[in-house]
Amino acid sequence: MERTRARIVNGVVGIIGSFTVFSMTGLIVLCYESNQSHIFSFNSPAYADSSNLRTVDREVLDLIRRRKADRDKVKDALPGRTYKVNLYRDQGFNRWNRLKIDLDKDNRWDEKWTIKDNFVIIRQVSSRDDEVYDQRFTLAGDQWQRQ
Numbered sequence: 001m002e003r004t005r006a007r008i009v010n011g012v013v014g015i016i017g018s019f020t021v022f023s024m025t026g027l028i029v030l031c032y033e034s035n036q037s038h039i040f041s042f043n044s045p046a047y048a049d050s051s052n053l054r055t056v057d058r059e060v061l062d063l064i065r066r067r068k069a070d071r072d073k074v075k076d077a078l079p080g081r082t083y084k085v086n087l088y089r090d091q092g093f094n095r096w097n098r099l100k101i102d103l104d105k106d107n108r109w110d111e112k113w114t115i116k117d118n119f120v121i122i123r124q125v126s127s128r129d130d131e132v133y134d135q136r137f138t139l140a141g142d143q144w145q146r147q
Helices: 055-066
Strands: 014-016 019-024 027-032 037-041 084-088 098-102 111-115 121-125 135-140 143-146
Touching (some): 055 084, 055 098
Antiparallel strands (some): 014 019, 019 027, 084 098, 098 111, 111 121, 121 135, 135 143
């Protein structure tokens, strides 16, 4: 499947490469010649126009900085939110070294973060909400940099 990055603004319809793109009510719909289609939300992190931190990013960063890693896994570490965050401490670590985020609580992980030494954070995003992580970002200060 050929993938081309496109920006859809104000309901623009267009043909890009080998697929047709149109949007409606905040969604992007890609229709491929093979009769497959994928629907993306404008709110998807993979299609954010800004590299600034989102509210979820700030809350998760605060959580991993302040919550002690006293067990190997914490499910729904920020209860009551519209998203779910699981924290992980793998063998050999005394701190959180991974986390997963389900932004729409559909039981499919939208993002997975790896927290390396010196608090280097790599964020992988599943832009199709299928747990295939096709986008990668690194945290630099208070900005995400696309890799």
